Amino acid sequence: MSLLQNVMLLILLVLAAGFLSLTEIAFAGARKIKLKLLAEAGDARALKVMALQEQSADFFAASQIGLNAISIMGGIVGEGALRPHFIGWISTFYNGPALDNIGFAVSFLTVTFMFILFADLMPKRLAMRAPERIAVMLIAPISLFIRICKPLSWLINSAANVIFRIFKIDMTREDSITFDEISAAVEAGAQAGVLQKQEQHFIENVFQLESRSVASAMTTRDNVVYFKLNETEDSIREKVASHSKFPVCDGTIDRVIGYVDTRDILVRLLHKQAPVQLNELTIRTVPIIPDTLTLSELLDRFRASKETFAVVINEYALVMGVITLSDIMLTVMGSWGNTLEEDKQIIQRDDGSWLIDGSTPVEDVKRTLGLDSLPEEENYETAAGFMMFMLRKVPKKTDSVEYQGVKFEVLDVDHYRIDQLLVKHLAPKDTP
CATH class of the missing domain: 3.10.580.10 (CBS-domain)
Known part of the structure; x- marks a missing residue:
């Protein structure tokens, strides 16, 4: 074949590999919740994508068959088509004994660069931007490709299943969603401006109803x-x-x-x-x-x-x-439920410290102070309970506790009950 034909074939191979890389990331990254929303909106292709995710072994086997076959063929075609031309170009200023090896190395690096850039990196980055939309768009051609590769995929998957059984590896896909994952998604939405800060707090508080007594x-x-x-x-x-x-x-x-x-x-x-x-x-x-x-x-x-x-x-x-x-x-x-300043359990002062009512739930205290956790939270429900647990005694005025750079000081006590705490972040100590 001529150089033009070889180059055209190489481009087709790169595009084919890019298509498989694009679909591999799109189908792996497509979120089930968004696919359900698309299906409820009337897009039947989303149901096919979800079905493919449930039986992903055939897809990944076909994808790997295609990618490896294309990569091998691309190396053969690229080396055969480009190597003689690189040798001819290099020979104009170097004609030594290493000419053939240099031509091979340059042609190899050129083909490798093309596959990495256009068949791997760029398609995968594109797929990560909108995996659900891309997966829905490409479900028809990829389903056809899977059917074509079905016999060889079955053989490869059978061998893989035997190995998994030998090592007792469970390959069942886990689709459950935890509160931490939902909270992270809500926080990401708030940071992106999709949710307002108070909406983020509302959503998190709703899920905390399950754990708060x-x-x-x-x-x-x-x-x-x-x-x-x-x-x-x-x-x-x-x-x-x-x-x-x-x-x-x-x-x-x-x-x-x-x-x-x-x-x-x-x-x-x-x-x-x-x-x-x-x-x-x-x-x-x-x-x-x-x-x-x-x-x-x-x-x-x-x-x-x-x-x-x-x-x-x-x-x-x-x-x-x-x-x-x-x-x-x-x-x-x-805090949005309290319309009067004097009714609020947490009040921030001008110097950045907080006045916290002793009956304030620990979840509200942690959120206000930016703390991930408090010690052994299962033993108390409120800020007053936290102080009693940490002090190991009935608190009195001026008693204080320091935890993770935050100082909790008892400000007011009414008949053994902590009415109010003064809480502030401590300045970092000077290091020599």
Whole structure:
């Protein structure tokens, strides 16, 4: 063949190898979630791509057969076509005994450069930009190529399967998605500007409902406002102004018999059905839940029972607090759920330090301070719990803890309960 014919054949081989490299990366990198979205949008080719990923052995075998065959043929054609011309060009200024070897080396490097650049590097970089779109576009020709290579692919795959079985290697594809992977994708979306910062926090908080207990979001026992069975009308009127739902107790808070919704009381007041009394007409059955429930489990119970209020008890049947659907929603919204500055659990000061309420969940503390974790988090739920765990005693004012360059100092204590912490990043120590 002439030089032109050889060069044209070499170009065709490079393009064929580039096509196989492009499809190999596209099919391997195509994400199942995006393919499902394309399929739901009506693109049937996405279903074929997903099916090919489930049975990827035939595709990779055919791809490797094609790439290796093309590479070998490209070396033969390139060396035979280019070597004589390189020898003729080099002989114009060098005609020594190494001329033939130099011509071979130059032709080899030229063909290798062409295959690396146009058949490997560039196609793979293109495929990484939009693997799902490219995989959907090329599913028809690659399916035909796989059918052509089917006999040889079967032989190669059979040998590979035998070797995998000998070494007990499980080749089942794992498609499960973890929270860390979702969180990383959400963070990447926020950094790229696709998601706003508050949207990123909302999404992460929703997934954390599965791990956070009701104790991290409830109104604690000390702050619960409740009615007694013999509550006076004046006392009821006074308390109604501050809350919407009240537990009703027989004497003490640990003997809860139900709860009252202020809407029922207001209806009676509007209809001038005074005096306001606590009886079977106004007291509702209250859900009693253990403090070991997660927020996600409680949300399911609220959905099933149509209730939005529950009393939380511990293993000794003592009331730990109360929780409402609004408390769960505030957990999802984080600081965006607090419209008043004084209601916020975390307030940043002008000097860059933070005032953190002792009841602030540790997840919010970590996010604010940029910490990946806190020591043995399974032992506590709040910032106050973290301090007690680290200090190994009942904290008092000015007690402090340092962890990963952050100083936590007790600012205020109310009857053994930590009200507020002062938290700040420590300046790095000077090194000699």
